[in-house]
Amino acid sequence: MSAAIARLSDVPAGLLAACDRLVHPRVGAAAEREHQSRLIAVLLAAPFATGIALAFAPVPGVGLLLAVPSAVAAVAWALALAVSLRGSRVEAERIALAFAVAGVATAIAYFGPASPLALMSAALGFEACWIGRSRKAALAGIGAALAALGLGIALAVGTDAGGAWQWLPPLLYAGFSWPRLRGLMSETEATIPGAAAAEEPFAQALLALAPSGEIVSATQAAADALGLPVELLNGSALLDRVHVADRVAFLAASGGALRHGERRACEMRLRVAEQGRASSYRLFEAEFAPASRGEARVLLRDASALAALRDALAEAKAAADSTDVAKSRFLAAVSHELRTPLNSIIGFSDMLIHGIAGPLADERQREYVDLIRQSGGHLLSVVNAILDVSKIEAGAYGIRPEPFAVGEAVELCRSMTHQQALENGLGLIAEVAPGTGEICADRRAVQQIIINLLSNAIKFTPRGGRIVLDARRRGAWLRISVADTGIGIAEDDLQRIGEPFTQVRNDFTRQFDGAGLGLSLVKGLVRLHEGEMTIESAPGEGTTVTVLLPVAGPKGEPAQDGGPAARTLGLPKIETGGFDEKIRKSA
16 A cells, blocks of 8 residues: 555656656756646646546536536646746746636536535645745635635525535545645745755756656756756656666665665766767766655766776776886896806805815905805895795795794704804893794794894894894794894884885994895795784884794695695785884883
C-alpha cells in the first residue's frame, strides 16, 4: 500500500516535469517556472475534470453533455497557450479564476446548495493555493470559492438532483488532489521565495529533480554547462546523461537525497552537447540536497580542470618512478663496473705488500702501497653499500632466513670493529643476555646491521667515549641496541636520518668521510625482516639506535627444495627516503 501511495505521489511531479517544457524559455527563475507549469497543468486538466463530473449528471441531451466540456476546453487551453507563448501568468490566472467562479456557481445553482457538488467550490481555493504558493494566492482562491458559493445559492432554481452519484466527483477530486496536498503542506510561503532568491543571484548550475528522477527545473547556468536550452533539459531524465560507469554513484547519491532526505555528493561524467561537434562527456562534482515535495536540488560544478590535474599528477608520478628506476639501474651498473677494477687494485696491493711479486726496495713504497690498499678497501665498501641500497630500493634484495645463534653473530661483529674502536680511543662493550638463543633471519643481513650501527657509533663518538652493544629477547622479538656517548643528533635532523646519501652536518662531522648510506641500508634490511627501528638522540648526549627483529623470522613462503628460501617478502619497492619509523628525542 505504501509503495502504491509513493507511486501516486510521483504522478504530479511527472506531469509538472512534462508541463515545464511548455513554459516559455525566457522564464529562467525556477520558482516562476514552477508556478507557470502548475497553472498550465490545471488548465489542461480542467476540461477532463468537467467531463467526468457531467458524465454522472442527469444532463438533458447529449449535445449539452458535449458542449460544456468543449467550451471549457476552448477557454482553458487558449489560456494555457497564452501563458506558454507570452511567459506571463497574471492575466491568465485572473481570467481562469473568473470563468471557474462562473462554472462552479452554475453547477451549484443547477443542482442546489444542498448537493454534495457544492463541495467542489473548495477546489477554487485549493487550486489557487497550489498554483501560486503564496498567502495572496490562497486568499484569492478562498474569496473566489465563497463568491461561487454565494452566487450559486442566489441563483439556485431549486432543482433537486439528489442521488449517491453526486458524492463521486468530490471524492475522485479529493483522491487525485491528495498527493499535491501532501506537497503543499510540506512547504511554507517563506521557503519557496527563499530558495529562488538563493538560486538566482549567484547564477549557479542548479537542477531540481523530481522523485521519478526527471529534471523539474534548471537554471540557465546549468543549461549552459550541459550545452542545452532549458526547455530541452526540463522533463528529461538526468540519468540518461550520466556516463554508464558513473551511474551507480549517481543513483546512490540521488537516492540518498530523494528517498532518505540526506545530503550526498559524488563525481560523475555528464554528456555535454557542443556546437559543431558530437556530444562528449565532462566531469562534474555534484551535490545532492533534499528539497520540498520529495524533490532534490543538484548543484553542479565543472571538475574538468581537476581531472586534468589528476592526469598530470599521474603522468608526473609515472615519470618520477621511471626516473627512480633508471637511477637505481645506473647505480647498480656503475657499482658493478667499479667493483671489478677495485678487486684488482686491492689484490695486487696485497701481493706487493706481502712481497709475492718481489720485495719492495724502499719502505716508503710499502707505505704508499698500503695506503692504496686501504683506499681501495674503503671505496669497495662504499660501492657495495650503494649496490645493496639500490637493490633494496628496487625490491630485488633477497634474504635467506635460517636459524643461527645470536651470541656468535654479535661476537663476530664486535671482533671486526674492536680494533677500529681501540684506534679511536673508545671503549666497546658487547652484551648478550642469557637465554637469547637463536633467531631465524638472514645471518649476513643481521651482521651487516650490527656492523653498520657500530661503525656509525665509532665514527661519531669523540675519543674517550663509550659504546655498548646489547642483544636480548623481548617476547617474540630480538632487541639489538647500540648506544654511544657521541655527538648526538638534533631533532630537526632526525627527520632526514635514513635517507640515502644523507649525513648530518655540523662542525664535528665535517671531518669524517662517508656517503650517508649506513642507516639507510640498516633501515632497508630491518624492513625486509619485518622489524622496527627507533632512534633516541639529543645533541651532546649520545645516540641509541634500537632494532627489533622477529625471532620466528619474517613471514613468507617456504622454500620449495626444503632449504632456506630467498625472498623479498612481497615488497616491490622499499622506500628508504625519509625516516618514518618511530623517532624519539631523549629527555
